[in-house]
Amino acid sequence: MRATTTLVSRGSPLASGAQQLQVLQRLELADFSETLSPAGIEIFQINVGKLCNMTCRHCHVDAGPERTAEMMSRETVDLCLAALDRTAAGTVDITGGAPELNPHFRYLVDQCVARGKRVIDRCNLTVLLTGPCRDLPEWFAQRGVEIVCSLPHYRKRNTDLQRGDGTFDKSIEALRRLNAVGYGRGDPRLRLVLMHNPVGAFLSGDQKSMEREWKQGLAANHGVTFDALISLNNMPISRFLEWLEASGNLQEYMERLVNAYNPATLPGLMCRNTISVGWDGRLYDCDFNQMLELEARSLGGAALHIRDFDPARLRERPIVTGRHCFGCTAGAGSSCGGAVAA
Numbered sequence: 001m002r003a004t005t006t007l008v009s010r011g012s013p014l015a016s017g018a019q020q021l022q023v024l025q026r027l028e029l030a031d032f033s034e035t036l037s038p039a040g041i042e043i044f045q046i047n048v049g050k051l052c053n054m055t056c057r058h059c060h061v062d063a064g065p066e067r068t069a070e071m072m073s074r075e076t077v078d079l080c081l082a083a084l085d086r087t088a089a090g091t092v093d094i095t096g097g098a099p100e101l102n103p104h105f106r107y108l109v110d111q112c113v114a115r116g117k118r119v120i121d122r123c124n125l126t127v128l129l130t131g132p133c134r135d136l137p138e139w140f141a142q143r144g145v146e147i148v149c150s151l152p153h154y155r156k157r158n159t160d161l162q163r164g165d166g167t168f169d170k171s172i173e174a175l176r177r178l179n180a181v182g183y184g185r186g187d188p189r190l191r192l193v194l195m196h197n198p199v200g201a202f203l204s205g206d207q208k209s210m211e212r213e214w215k216q217g218l219a220a221n222h223g224v225t226f227d228a229l230i231s232l233n234n235m236p237i238s239r240f241l242e243w244l245e246a247s248g249n250l251q252e253y254m255e256r257l258v259n260a261y262n263p264a265t266l267p268g269l270m271c272r273n274t275i276s277v278g279w280d281g282r283l284y285d286c287d288f289n290q291m292l293e294l295e296a297r298s299l300g301g302a303a304l305h306i307r308d309f310d311p312a313r314l315r316e317r318p319i320v321t322g323r324h325c326f327g328c329t330a331g332a333g334s335s336c337g338g339a340v341a342a
């Protein structure tokens with residue numbers, strides 16, 4: 001199976017967040033009617049751009065190799081650091097695209113480490129085999145950066161179906177390199193987390209039992225170890241939304257999410273303890289709203305930007321929701337940290 005191409009490069013209407021929202025709104029479906037309020041910023045998430053060395057079918061960012069225009073500048077990185085200093089956030093979660101491809105990535109990591117933050121790099125694994133990133137496993141280990149790696153499945157066929165032929169073998173090679181410098185062996189300073197999402201129109205399975213199965217499968221077949229597995233539902237956004245529509249699965253998948261709605265997920269939703277910064281400095285309640293271009297808004301309705309960062313104003317804001325929120329609240333729930341309810 002080959003990987004796909006970006007919606008933007010194909011001129012697809014679904015490249016627009018507004019168009020994606022319209023597609024979801026046209027469905028015969030209950031609306032997401034919960035009112036969500038922020039509970040204080042614990043995680044400062046920075047999306048440094050849409051550039052990626054891959055073009056996976058399920059990508060909710062519509063990332064790809066030609067997306068060089070959407071790249072966080074050094075000036076915006078510095079605005080993020082100044083804003084970070086005005087919060088009590090203990091964690092900085094750096095994502096993309098492939099965040100390692102941003103030229104200011106190492107500067108950002110070093111600045112966050114110097115501030116004593118827990119730094120998470122959301123890594124697609126294969127990027128660690130590309131030229132300028134080959135030294136990153138050692139570089140990360142020296143700084144104690146936590147690596148959260150996306151790997152759709154521990155079986156080759158399932159992973160390559162979603163990410164493109166050859167991805168699994170490269171991912172295993174990257175995991176071996178991380179293991180070789182001490183990641184994934186139980187050292188809390190060198191934490192290696194795998195992130196799973198279903199390869200198809202169904203919900204994530206039980207995180208704990210999958211973790212056991214994956215640990216056995218990867219150790220027995222590839223000699224690879226990791227510390228924890230988190231599982232995420234695929235969000236009905238961007239290229240996964242396109243696939244759902246094209247394959248005739250959209251209505252059924254959304255009904256599955258709505259029917260599995262679980263109010264116990266509400267307190268743990270990531271939009272409640274995270275602020276998400278876009279590559280151009282715009283602020284969002286979460287990475288998913290970011291991809292739908294649903295900006296975080298003040299109580300008065302003004303769109304918010306990192307240059308005017310004001311924690312008190314953010315605390316008052318209502319979180320922007322929509323039908324895509326059923327993706328986070330179905331079953332055990334789903335967030336950048338995995339399941340959110342038992």
Ligand code: SF4
Pocket residue numbers: 052053054055056058059060061062063064096097098124150
């Ligand atoms: S899912 Fe991740 S690795 Fe795949 S194209 Fe999107 S950002 Fe890149």
Ligand code: SF4
Pocket residue numbers: 269270271272285286287288289319320321322324325326328329
């Ligand atoms: S998509 Fe999820 S994290 Fe984002 S606002 Fe909706 S429920 Fe919250």
